[in-house]
Every structure is written in structure tokens, then in C-alpha cells.
Amino acid sequence: MTETRFATCNLCEACCGLALTVEGGRVTGVQGDPDHPLSRGHLCPKAVALPDMHEDGKRLRTPVRRTADGWEPMGWDEALDLVATRLADVRERHGKDAVGVYLGNPTVHSLGAMTHGTAFFGMLRTRNRFSATSVDQLPHQFVAQRLYGHQLMLPIPDIDRTDHFLVIGGNPMVSNGSLMTVPDFARRRKALADRGGRLVVLDPRRTETAKTADEHHFIRPGTDAALLLAMVHLILPTATPPPYVDGLDELAALVAPCTPEWAAPITGVDARVITRLAEDFASAKTAVAYGRTGVSMQRHGAVCQWAVQLLNIITGNLDRPGGALVPRPAVDVLKLVSPGHFDAWRSRVRGLPEFAGELPVAVLAEEIETPGEGRIRALVVNAGNPVLSTPDGRRMAKALASLDFMVAIDVKLNETNEHADVVLPPTTALERDHYDLVFSAFAVRDAAWFNGPVLPKHPDARHDWEIFRDLGLRYAKRFKPKPFTTLRLRLNPRTLLDVLLRTGPHRLSLRKLRRNPHGIDLGALKPSFPGRLRTTGKRVDLVPDVLAAGVEAVAAMAPPEGLLLIGRRHLRANNSWMNDVRRLTKGRARHHLLMHPDDLARHGLRDGDDVVVASAVGEVTVPVTASDEVMAGVVSLPHGYPAASANDLTDPAVVDAVSGNAVLNGVPVRVGPAPRAVTSSG
Ligand SMILES: Nc1nc2c(c(=O)[nH]1)N[C@H]1C(S)=C(S)[C@@H](COP(=O)(O)OP(=O)(O)OC[C@H]3O[C@@H](n4cnc5c(=O)[nH]c(N)nc54)[C@H](O)[C@@H]3O)O[C@H]1N2
Ligand SMILES: Nc1nc2c(c(=O)[nH]1)N[C@H]1C(S)=C(S)[C@@H](COP(=O)(O)OP(=O)(O)OC[C@H]3O[C@@H](n4cnc5c(=O)[nH]c(N)nc54)[C@H](O)[C@@H]3O)O[C@H]1N2
Ligand code: SF4
Ligand SMILES: [Mo]
Numbered sequence: 168m169t170e171t172r173f174a175t176c177n178l179c180e181a182c183c184g185l186a187l188t189v190e191g192g193r194v195t196g197v198q199g200d201p202d203h204p205l206s207r208g209h210l211c212p213k214a215v216a217l218p219d220m221h222e223d224g225k226r227l228r229t230p231v232r233r234t235a236d237g238w239e240p241m242g243w244d245e246a247l248d249l250v251a252t253r254l255a256d257v258r259e260r261h262g263k264d265a266v267g268v269y270l271g272n273p274t275v276h277s278l279g280a281m282t283h284g285t286a287f288f289g290m291l292r293t294r295n296r297f298s299a300t301s302v303d304q305l306p307h308q309f310v311a312q313r314l315y316g317h318q319l320m321l322p323i324p325d326i327d328r329t330d331h332f333l334v335i336g337g338n339p340m341v342s343n344g345s346l347m348t349v350p351d352f353a354r355r356r357k358a359l360a361d362r363g364g365r366l367v368v369l370d371p372r373r374t375e376t377a378k379t380a381d382e383h384h385f386i387r388p389g390t391d392a393a394l395l396l397a398m399v400h401l402i403l404p405t406a407t408p409p410p411y412v413d414g415l416d417e418l419a420a421l422v423a424p425c426t427p428e429w430a431a432p433i434t435g436v437d438a439r440v441i442t443r444l445a446e447d448f449a450s451a452k453t454a455v456a457y458g459r460t461g462v463s464m465q466r467h468g469a470v471c472q473w474a475v476q477l478l479n480i481i482t483g484n485l486d487r488p489g490g491a492l493v494p495r496p497a498v499d500v501l502k503l504v505s506p507g508h509f510d511a512w513r514s515r516v517r518g519l520p521e522f523a524g525e526l527p528v529a530v531l532a533e534e535i536e537t538p539g540e541g542r543i544r545a546l547v548v549n550a551g552n553p554v555l556s557t558p559d560g561r562r563m564a565k566a567l568a569s570l571d572f573m574v575a576i577d578v579k580l581n582e583t584n585e586h587a588d589v590v591l592p593p594t595t596a597l598e599r600d601h602y603d604l605v606f607s608a609f610a611v612r613d614a615a616w617f618n619g620p621v622l623p624k625h626p627d628a629r630h631d632w633e634i635f636r637d638l639g640l641r642y643a644k645r646f647k648p649k650p651f652t653t654l655r656l657r658l659n660p661r662t663l664l665d666v667l668l669r670t671g672p673h674r675l676s677l678r679k680l681r682r683n684p685h686g687i688d689l690g691a692l693k694p695s696f697p698g699r700l701r702t703t704g705k706r707v708d709l710v711p712d713v714l715a716a717g718v719e720a721v722a723a724m725a726p727p728e729g730l731l732l733i734g735r736r737h738l739r740a741n742n743s744w745m746n747d748v749r750r751l752t753k754g755r756a757r758h759h760l761l762m763h764p765d766d767l768a769r770h771g772l773r774d775g776d777d778v779v780v781a782s783a784v785g786e787v788t789v790p791v792t793a794s795d796e797v798m799a800g801v802v803s804l805p806h807g808y809p810a811a812s813a814n815d816l817t818d819p820a821v822v823d824a825v826s827g828n829a830v831l832n833g834v835p836v837r838v839g840p841a842p843r844a845v846t847s848s849g
Contacts, residue, residue: 168190168191169188169189169190169195170188170189170190171186171187171188171189172186172187172189172618172621173185173186173187173200173618173684173685174187174596174597174601174618174621175601175603175616175618176210176213176214176217176596177273177276177277177596177601177603178213178214178217178276178741178745179213179342179343179345179741180343180344180345180346180347180348180606180609181205181206181209181211181343181344181348181349181350181351182205182206182348182350182603182606182607182610182616183199183200183203183205183206183209183210183211183214183350184199184200184202184203184205184206184616184685184686185197185198185199185200185210185214185217186198186199186200186201187218187597187621189621189622192622192623193218193222193622194217194218194221194597194621194622195218197210197214197215197217197218198210199214200685202685203350203616203685203686204612204614204616204685204686204687204688204689205348205350205610205611205612205614205616205686206350206351207350207351207354208351209350209351209354211343211738212738212739212750212751213738213739213741213745213751215750216745216748216750216751217596217597218597219748219749219750220578220595220745220748221595221596221597221598221622223579223748225579225580225747226578226579226592226595227577227578227579227580227590227592228592228625228627228628229241229242229243229592229627230242230243230245230246230247230589230590230591230592231589231590231592232246232249232588232589233587233588233589238580238590241589243627243629243637246589246591247591247634247637247638247641248641249589250574250589250591250638251638251641251642251645252641252645253545253572253574253588254266254291254545254547254572254574254642255642255645255646257544257545257571257572258291258645258646259645261540261542261544262540262541263291263292263293263294264293264294264295264515264541264543265293265295265541265542265543265544265545266291266293266295266543266544266545266546266547267293267295267296267297267531267534267535267543267545267546267547268288268291268293268295268296268297268546268547268548268549269297269298269528269531269546269547269548269549269551269553270284270288270296270297270298270299270548270549270550270551271298271299271548271549271550271551271552271553271556272299272303272550272551272742273550274298274549274550274551275605275606276596276603276606277550277593277596277599277631278599278600278601278602278603278604278632278660278664279593279599279600279630279631279632279633279635279660280549280550280631280632280635281604281605282604282632282655282658282660282663282664283631283632283633283635283636283639283655283656283660284549284631284632284635286635286639286652286655286656287635287636287638287639287642287656288547289648289649289652290639290642290643290646290648290649290652291547291642292646294512294521294526295526295534295541295543296524296525296526297525297526297527297528297531297553298525298528298551299528299551299556300525301525301526301527301528301529301826301827301828301829302464302528302556302557302558302828302829302831303460303463303464303828304345304346304460304463305463305468305522305527305823305826305827305828306462306463306468306469306471306472306823306825306826306828307321307346307463307472308321308507308522308523309469309472309507309509309522309825309826310469310472310473310476310714312506312507312508312509312522312523313473313509313708313711313713313714314473314476314702314707314708314709314711315493315700315701315702315707316506316700316701316702316703317501317504317506317507317701318504318505318506318507318522318523319500319501319504319605319608320493320501320699320700320701321346321493321608321609322476322479322485322486322490322491322492322493323346323347323348323491323492323493323494323609323610323611323692324347324349324455324457324490324491324611325453325455325488325489325490325491325492325611325691325692326347326349326352326355326359326455326611327355327358327611327612327691328453328488328489328691329359329364329453329454329455329489329490330362330363330364330365330451330452330453330454330489331364331365331367331447331448331451331452331453331454331455332359332364332365332366332367332454332455332457333367333369333444333448333454333455333456333457333478334366334367334368334369334370334376334380334457334458334459335368335369335370335386335391335395335456335457335458335459335461335462335471335475336369336370336391336458336459336460336461336462336463336465336471336832337376337457337458337459337460337461338370338374338375338376338377338459338461338736339352339376339459340352340353340356340374340375340376340378340379341374341375341376341736341737341738342459342736344611345459345460346459346609347457347459347609347611348603348606348607348609348610348611349610349611352376353379355611356379360381365381365382365447365451366379366380366381366382367380367381367382367383367384367444367447368380368382368383368384369383369384369386369391369394369436370383370385370386370461371385371386371387371388371461371731371733371797371798371801371803372733372735372761372796372797372798372801372803373385373795373796373797374796375738384436384440384444385435385436385798386434386435386436386798387433387434387435387726387727387731387798387800387801387833388461388465388727388731388732388733388801388832388833389465389466389467389727389731389830389832389833390430390433390434390435390724390726390727390833391434391458391461391462391465391467391471392467392470392471392474392717392721392724393425393429393430393433393434393721393724394430394434394436394441394444395456395458395470395471395474395475395477395478396422396425396430396470396474396718396721397422397425397426397427397429397430397441397445398441398444398445398448398474398478399418399422399425399474399477399478399481400422400423400425400426400427401427401441401442401445401446401449402445402448402449402478402481402482403415403418403419403422403481405449406481406482407481407482407483408480408481408483408709409480409483409485409486409696409697411696411697411700411705411706411707412480412706412707412708412709413706413707413708413709414708414709414710415481415709417709417710417715418477418709418710421710421715421718422718424722425718425721425722426438427439427441427442427445432726433724433725433726433727435726435798448478448482449482452489453484453487453488453489453490454479454482454484454489454490455479455484455489455490455491456475456478456479456491457475457491458471458472458475460734460832461733461832462475463828464734464828464829464830464831464832465823465830465831465832465833466821466823466824466830466833467717467720467721467724467823467825468823468825468826468828468830469713469714469717469823469825469826469828470714470717470718470720470721470825473711473714473717477709479491480707480709485696486694486695486696487694488691488692488694492692492693492694492695493692493695493696493699494607494608494609494610494613494692495613495672495673495689495692495693495695496607496608496610496613496614496615496671496672496689497607497613497615497668497671497672497673497675497687497689498602498604498607498615498664498667498668498671499667499671499672500604500605500607500608501608501701503604503667505523505524506701507522507523508521508522508523508524509521509522509523509713510522511524514526514527514530514534515534515537515539515541515542516530516533516534516537517530517533519822519827520827522826522827526827527822527826527827527828527829528553528557528829529557529558529819529820529822529827529829530819531543531553531557531563531566532559532562532563532565532566532819533819535566535567535569535570536566536569543570544570544571544572545570545571545572545573545574546567546570546572546573546574547573547574547575547576548573548574548575548576548577548583548584548587549575549576549577549631550576550577551575551577551583552581552582552583552584552742552743552744552807553583554567554581554582554583554586554812554814555581555582555583555743555806555807555808555809555812555814556742556743556806556807556814557814557819557829558784558814558817558818558819558829558830558831559784559785559814559815559817559818559819560582560812560814560815561785561815562784562819563583564582564583564586567583567586568586570586572588573586573587573588574587574588574589574590574591575587575589575590575591576590576591576592576593576631576634577590577591577592578592578593578595579592579744581743581744582743582809591629591634592628593628593629593630593631593634594624594628594629594630594631597620597621597622598620598621598622598623598624598628598630599620599624599630599631600617600618600619600620600660600661600664601617601618602616602617602618602664602680603616604664604667611692612688612689612690612691612692613673613688613689613690613691613692613693614686614687614688614689615668615673615675615680615686615687615689616680616685616686616687617664617677617680617681617686618684619681632659632660635656636656636657639652639653639656640653640656640657661677664677665677665678668680673689675687713825714825716825717824717825720824727800727833727835729800729835729836729837730766730800730801730802730835730836730837730838731800731801731802731833731834731835731836732780732782732801732802732803732804732813732816732817732832732833732834732835732836733797733801733802733803733832733833734803734804734805734806734813734831734832735761735803735804735805736805737757737805739751739752739757740757740805740807742806742807743806743807743808743809744807746758746807746808756790757805758789758804758805758808758810758811759789759790759791759792759804760778760780760789760790760791760792760802760803760804760838761791761792761794761796761797761802761803761804762791762792762793762794762797762802762838763793763794763795763797763798763799763800763801764793764794764795765799766799766800766802766838767791767793770838770839771840772791772838772839772840773793774791774792774793775790775791775792776790776791776840776841777789777790777791777840777841778790778791778838778839778840778841779838779839779840779841779842780802780804780811780816780836780837780838781816781836781837781838781839782816782817782818782834782835782836782837783818783820783835784815784816784817784818784819785815785816786815786816787804787811787812787813787815787816788811788841789804789810789811791838802836802838804816806831813831814831816834816836817829817830817831817834818830818834821834
């Protein structure tokens with residue numbers, strides 16, 4: 168029997184609606200759902216690989232334990248008992264901070280991890296919490312908390328109505344958007360052109376997005392803060408901010424020295440170009456500035472994200488159609504998540520401040536390595552691969568190997584969890600309920616979608632929420648949790664979701680969503696400020712102290728010298744974990760260094776050579792490709808490839824001084840010829 172089942176792709180933030188053909192218990196066809204309110208039929212090649220991952224022979228089907236002779240399968244009860252006992256033992260002996268937690272990116276893409284993972288991890292009461300946030304979007308959350316009073320109050324570009332879209336350090340043609348759930352960016356980009364709008368891109372690489380832009384300018388990695396502050400400086404005299412903002416004069420004084428003539432030699436962007444960028448942005452009927460990972464994972468990430476907000480605010484584009492607006496999803500996730508706090512405690516070794524209960528992952532390795540009270544001796548990793556995704560991965564691997572105990576919850580073994588003592592495998596996306604608690608709060612339209620499982624789970628498999636429930640209930644016998652925690656653990660995520668939907672701003676219910684398997688459109692984004700601001704007096708202070716201090720560091724910036732490394736994403740790859748899916752990796756290898764032809768010549772290298780890329784912390788060997796897509800002085804290497812991991816080059820000692828986010832772009836490197844391989848036989 169052939170059936171069509173509707174699902175949501177959970178691989179990236181675009182949340183595409185899928186129509187899956189199911190035959191004899193297998194998914195035999197993957198298509199975009201034309202009736203999905205956001206994706207309208209769009210899908211990318213990665214979705215076609217979802218069933219491959221489901222059927223992947225390397226997928227773990229039972230818990231496994233590492234032994235001297237390799238991995239050994241275990242029963243669930245035995246594995247869960249062992250993990251709960253070991254974690255409780257470490258806490259008993261060394262204190263609660265001795266157990267660390269790292270949450271990887273797919274955590275947020277799983278309903279069960281969001282409802283039950285948060286409950287379980289809360290029970291550990293550790294201050295050593297880490298996640299992919301601090302190798303990604305921490306500056307966005309930091310700035311949102313400072314300006315709008317909540318870490319998730321993120322104004323989202325109203326791409327479907329804007330007249331002018333300024334993209335700085337994002338490549339939505341490939342990434343399909345981030346902190347902007349925007350499936351089918353290409354079609355929306357075309358609609359922008361059709362209504363006479365403009366797309367302007369600032370990026371050290373002429374990216375797939377830049378190639379479709381009306382205007383692209385190369386900018387030296389890590390220097391965007393200078394350009395953005397110069398734009399703020401230029402626009403301020405004619406600013407038209409909303410009435411609920413304070414601090415315009417203070418801001419004007421702060422950015423007075425940030426002239427385009429000052430920014431030009433630092434950024435490599437001509438002063439006249441900067442001036443025109445500002446004029447065009449300010450004079451557009453509506454406009455929206457958007458900065459993504461290129462301007463978050465860098466030295467001045469928080470100042471960049473702040474300046475992006477400032478541009479929208481002072482041109483009157485915050486909270487208005489065609490500008491940037493805060494979505495109103497069916498579940499008000501802002502009510503579920505703490506507004507966030509800053510510097511309530513600091514990391515033990517380096518003294519970096521926490522944000523919203525998390526420490527920057529750049530300190531994780533040193534917190535494991537450095538002896539003394541509060542040292543991390545056990546680690547729980549959910550859906551993550553910090554060995555490939557966080558700075559100085561080699562050092563991270565060594566640190567993990569030295570732990571007393573490590574458990575990973577993951578569908579497969581990876582470069583990180585190969586150091587675990589136990590790996591607990593959850594079901595995959597196709598076997599479980601799906602609701603995007605978080606990404607529906609970042610979408611370019613308000614909408615709600617829910618899907619039940621497409622395939623039945625194996626009787627012996629566990630959903631991640633069941634794993635967290637069973638770990639939590641065991642752990643509760645040793646350490647009494649806060650009231651209601653065990654009750655929460657016992658609830659099915661569906662029950663919880665239903666309550667949240669019913670009490671949410673659109674008064675939906677699970678039943679209603681189930682009756683609408685394509686999802687429900689809740690309309691275009693709507694203005695909601697100052698009413699929804701979470702700040703005191705519902706006012707926005709334009710110049711929070713910590714960011715003013717960040718401007719001083721930007722002011723001290725000198726033009727960068729030497730080669731700077733940036734990353735690169737590919738449509739057929741997803742962070743560190745889909746590089747072994749055959750359907751996606753066929754064809755020419757894409758893991759190579761891009762280098763400008765002039766730089767190649769200057770280094771006496773040729774296209775196709777193997778080169779050694781070296782940084783302050785390590786080196787990798789990769790083939791180099793000549794490309795004038797990257798600006799001179801910049802080299803680009805994608806992350807997530809174990810053979811030559813970009814994060815063997817990134818340096819945990821260097822973080823965004825304001826937010827603590829890792830600096831993964833603009834890393835100083837040297838490039839030279841690789842020693843010729845010695846061949847053993849002719
Ligand atoms: N140099 C450099 N480094 C970067 C970046 C960069 O651009 N450049 N990007 C950064 C960014 S934006 C991010 S988000 C991070 C990502 O970094 P991480 O979150 O640390 O790692 P991922 O590569 O996403 O690995 C995800 C893991 O989750 C597993 N997994 C998949 N689905 C599930 C599931 O349903 N449940 C469970 N339990 N596990 C699952 C996969 O098998 C895989 O092992 O990397 C960051 N690192
Ligand atoms: N196909 C695919 N899609 C993905 C992912 C994936 O791995 N593959 N990962 C998902 C995840 S976890 C995330 S967070 C998002 C990320 O979404 P995006 O941020 O849109 O993704 P990137 O392609 O990394 O875009 C970053 C851009 O910044 C540029 N850049 C680097 N350094 C600088 C700089 O200093 N200044 C400026 N102005 N630009 C700079 C890079 O050249 C690159 O074009 O993508 C998501 N979608
Ligand atoms: S863009 Fe691709 S990977 Fe992202 S949700 Fe859509 S189909 Fe999945
Ligand atoms: Mo990310």
C-alpha cells in the first residue's frame with residue numbers, strides 16, 4: 168500500500184513541509200509540501216537524505232558501552248541505571264559543577280529534547296552548561312536581552328515586504344536562513360526583485376547569495392563592526408527612531424569618531440561606498456539589516472549584532488512591516504524560556520561570564536583539564552560534536568578522553584562521542600512527533616505545524632524524551648529535584664504541547680493542528696512594540712554599558728594583516744554530521760581551501776596543490792583551489808570534516824570580548840606547501 172504522510176524536515180532552520188511517500192514501512196519518496204504555509208513546496212537535497220539517515224547502517228539501535236575490545240551493546244535499563252548512577256556519583260564526590268553538559272544543534276530541532284531535555288539538565292544544577300549557542304548565535308541573544316529584555320526577542324526580517332534587504336555575513340541561498348526561518352529564499356529573493364526591491368550583501372566571499380544580489384561588497388573578516396558603526400554615525404543626524412527608545416545623544420557621542428574614512432582602511436570598503444550604503448539604507452521606503460554567523464562568530468560579534476539592531480531602530484524599521492518584527496508563534500516560547508541574565512557567575516579558570524545560565528564553550532576544554540575544585544569530571548553531550556564544531560578540536564578530544572565519565576545521546580558515533588563511556592541512541596526525526604517550539608518564533612510569517620511520526624518506532628527504541636525521562640526519574644532517587652520536575656518528566660510532550668497551544672496567543676490545540684497536516688498560516692508578522700518589550704518601563708536603551716565598552720575595542724582596531732580564515736557552508740552538507748551520507752557527497756570533493764589567485768601566486772602555490780594551513784593552535788593539510796570568489800587576503804575552509812577540521816585551527820583563547828562567543832571567522836593563518844607524501848611503493 169502506498170500512502171502520503173506529511174512531515175517537517177528538521178535538518179535546518181527552514182522547517183520545510185514534506186510530503187513523504189510511504190510504501191511497505193519505508194519512505195520511498197520525498198517531496199516538498201506545496202500547501203505548507205512557509206515552505207510552499209520548497210525542499211533542498213538534504214531532505215531527500217532523511218530516509219537514508221533513518222536506514223543508515225551506522226545508526227545505533229541500542230545503547231552501547233565502550234570496552235577495551237570496542238563497543239558493546241547494552242540493554243536500556245542497564246545503560247540508564249549506569250548513566251544515572253555515574254552522574255550522581257560524580258556529583259556526590261566532587262560537587263554539582265563537576266558534571267558538565269554540552270547541547271548540540273539538533274537539540275533545538277527536537278520537540279522531546281526541548282520539553283524533557285531541559286527538565287533533566289536542570290536537575291543536574293550545574294553551572295558548567297555549554298551549547299552550540301556560543302559557537303553560533305550568542306551575540307544575537309545577548310543583544311536581544313540587553314535591548315528588548317528577552318534573549319529570544321529577535322526581530323526577524325520581513326523579507327516578503329521589505330524594499331531593501333541588507334545581508335551582512337549570511338548566505339541564505341545555501342543556509343536557507345538562520346534566525347530567520349525562510350524556506351525557499353530564492354523565490355522570496357525573486358519576489359523582492361519583482362517589486363523593485365534591492366538586495367545588498369557584505370561578505371568576504373562572493374557567495375551564492377551575493378551572486379544574486381544587486382550589490383555585493385567584499386569586506387575583511389572581523390571588521391564589520393567598523394563599517395556598521397560608520398553607517399550608524401552617518402544615519403544618526405536624520406534618525407527617525409520610535410518614541411520608546413532612549414540614549415540617542417549618548418549613541419551619537421559614542422560613534423562620533425566612527426567616520427567612513429576611519430572605517431575604510433580597516434574594512435577594505437571604500438569610504439564613498441560606505442556612505443552610499445548608509446544613504447540607500449536610510450532612504451529606502453522600508454529596509455532591514457540582517458547579520459548572521461559571519462558577523463556573530465567573530466571578534467566583535469556582539470557589537471556587530473547591536474549595530475544591526477541600531478540600523479533598523481534609527482531608520483524607523485524596527486517593528487514595522489518591511490522592516491524587522493518579532494513573530495507571534497502559536498506557542499509563546501518567550502514565556503517558557505528565561506529572559507536571560509548576564510554575569511551571574513563566571514567560569515572557574517578564565518573567569519568568562521555566563522549568559523542565560525551557559526558558559527562559552529571556548530572554556531570547556533580548560534574546565535576539564537585544569538585541576539581543582541569545580542573541575543568537570545563527567546560530561547553529558549546531547550546531539551553535539553564539539554570535537555569538530557568548537558575551537559581547538561584536537562585539544563577538546565584530548566580533554567574528553569581524560570574525563571572520569573562521559574555519556575552521549577546521539578543517533579550515531581562521531582568524533583566526540585567516540586570518547587564516551589556510554590552512548591544512548593534516540594529515535595530519528597521520522598519516528599517521532601515534531602513541533603518547532605523554537606523556530607516558529609524566528610519565522611518570516613507566523614505559522615504553526617505539527618506532525619506525528621511517519622514511521623513506527625522499533626519496539627525497543629526510545630525517543631529522546633523517554634531517555635531524559637528515564638534518566639531523570641533514576642537520578643531523582645539520588646538528588647531530589649525541584650517540585651513538579653518529575654511530573655513534567657512523566658508527561659508526554661504531546662500533552663505539554665497541547666496545553667501550550669491552548670494557552671498560546673492563537674488559542675490553537677493539538678487537535679486543530681492534527682486536522683491541518685500542512686500547517687496553519689497565522690499571517691504576516693505584526694507590530695507589537697512597545698507592548699511586548701520586556702524591559703523596565705517598556706523602553707529600549709540604545710546604549711547598554713557592555714556594548715559601549717565593546718565600541719572602544721572596535722575603535723582600537725587596526726587593519727588586519729596576513730591571511731584570514733573564514734568558513735563556508737554547502738547546500739548538500741549540514742554542520743559536521745551529514746558528510747557520510749552517500750546521496751549527498753557524490754561528485755567532486757568539496758572540502759578544499761579557497762584562495763585568491765594573487766595570494767596563491769604570492770605563496771608560490773598552484774591550484775590543486777596540497778597545502779598546510781597553520782594557525783596559533785594547529786595545522787591541517789587540504790587541497791587548495793584558486794578562486795576569485797574570496798577576496799585577496801582571505802582563505803575559506805568549510806567546518807565539520809574530520810580529515811581536515813577547520814576547528815583544529817580556531818583558537819579558544821580568542822573570543823568576542825563582550826558575549827564570549829567563539830571566533831571562528833577571521834582567524835589568522837599561514838598557508839604553505841604540504842611536504843610531498845612519501846609513497847612506499849612505486
Ligand atoms: N569553524 C566553524 N565551526 C563551526 C561553525 C562554523 O561555521 N565554522 N558553525 C557552528 C554552528 S552554527 C553550529 S550550530 C555548530 C554545530 O555543532 P554541534 O551542535 O556540536 O554539532 P553538529 O555538527 O550539529 O552535530 C550534531 C550531532 O547530533 C547528532 N544528531 C542528529 N540528529 C539527532 C537527534 O535527533 N538526536 C540526537 N540526540 N542526536 C542527533 C548527529 O549525529 C551529530 O553527531 O557548529 C559550529 N561550529
Ligand atoms: N546547507 C546547510 N545549511 C545550513 C547549515 C549547514 O551546515 N548546511 N547549517 C545551519 C546552521 S547550524 C546555521 S547557524 C546556519 C548559518 O547560516 P548562515 O550564517 O547564513 O550561513 P553561512 O553560510 O555560514 O554564512 C555565513 C557567511 O558569512 C561570511 N563571513 C565569514 N566571515 C565574515 C565576516 O567577518 N564578515 C562578513 N560580513 N561575512 C563573513 C561567510 O563567507 C558566509 O558567506 O545555517 C544553517 N543551514
Ligand atoms: S532547506 Fe533543506 S535541510 Fe533545510 S529544512 Fe528545508 S529541506 Fe530541510
Ligand atoms: Mo548553527
